[in-house]
Amino acid sequence: MRAPERTTVAIPSMPTAAAGQVEAVKSDPSGLHLLVRYPLESAPVLPVGRSGELRIQHEATGKDLVVLGKVTMREDCGSGRSYDFLLGERSRQALAPIFEPRRADRVVLAGEVEAYLGPGDGGPALHGVARDLSLGGVCVEVSWKEEARLAGVDGVRVTLLAVGEDRAAAAPDRAAGGAEGASTFLGKLRSRRLGKGVILLGIALEPIPGEGAAASEAALEGWVADFMLRNEEPPADVRRSA
Numbered sequence: 001m002r003a004p005e006r007t008t009v010a011i012p013s014m015p016t017a018a019a020g021q022v023e024a025v026k027s028d029p030s031g032l033h034l035l036v037r038y039p040l041e042s043a044p045v046l047p048v049g050r051s052g053e054l055r056i057q058h059e060a061t062g063k064d065l066v067v068l069g070k071v072t073m074r075e076d077c078g079s080g081r082s083y084d085f086l087l088g089e090r091s092r093q094a095l096a097p098i099f100e101p102r103r104a105d106r107v108v109l110a111g112e113v114e115a116y117l118g119p120g121d122g123g124p125a126l127h128g129v130a131r132d133l134s135l136g137g138v139c140v141e142v143s144w145k146e147e148a149r150l151a152g153v154d155g156v157r158v159t160l161l162a163v164g165e166d167r168a169a170a171a172p173d174r175a176a177g178g179a180e181g182a183s184t185f186l187g188k189l190r191s192r193r194l195g196k197g198v199i200l201l202g203i204a205l206e207p208i209p210g211e212g213a214a215a216s217e218a219a220l221e222g223w224v225a226d227f228m229l230r231n232e233e234p235p236a237d238v239r240r241s242a
Contacts, residue, residue: 004098006059009036009085012066013052017044022056023082025099032092032099033072034085043081046071054085058098067091107133115140117187117201118157119150126150128201130160137187137204147199150189158187158203 003022010019020038027033038044046052054069068091073084087095113130117140126149128142138158150156160183191202 010055011044014044018042032087116159119153140201159184
């Protein structure tokens with residue numbers, strides 16, 4: 001993940017300290033990390049483990065946000081001092097347009113969409129629950145027992161089905177948009193990580209054979225739009241992530 005240019009981080013509780021430049025952005029299971037470098041002579045003095053407010057300003061977009069961050073590393077080197085700040089989920093969502101623009105277009109779900117993964121091994125499709133959707137991919141939660149079938153698999157067919165729709169539409173060999181409420185896409189498994197009693201799969205969606213990438217993205221965009229329209233009063237947990 002590339003650090004956006006001309007993005008600074010200041011400490012509101014230390015107004016005389018200099019603002020630092022964001023040098024790197026990293027995302028891992030613990031959260032979003034910002035590596036920020038300050039001029040040594042006017043750098044803030046922060047203990048490792050300290051949590052507090054960070055003021056983040058992005059010149060290109062004019063964003064000026066105050067979020068919470070925790071110091072996980074401090075390093076003095078040459079004429080500078082670097083801190084690694086770990087951001088909480090709310091802060092991460094607020095900063096998505098700057099640091100994770102793809103995440104900003106993601107719809108966060110709370111169990112309203114089921115997912116069926118066809119690994120192409122001749123067996124039944126794996127059942128899971130979609131946790132978020134974007135034009136670029138989907139995060140699917142599956143049981144650890146089912147995930148073992150995917151250990152040597154990179155590509156799957158992903159069928160998304162709104163809860164309450166006809167489950168027959170979720171057969172892995174159905175074409176995209178083959179039934180109201182369901183759509184099937186080809187996907188590449190990009191990440192697999194352990195959640196609370198489940199495995200979370202990050203799947204990048206790809207063009208369907210015979211169709212262009214734009215058609216595949218349009219199909220997903222249309223499916224998400226239809227899903228939102230069918231839920232005129234969506235639950236509180238269905239929201240734009242940023």
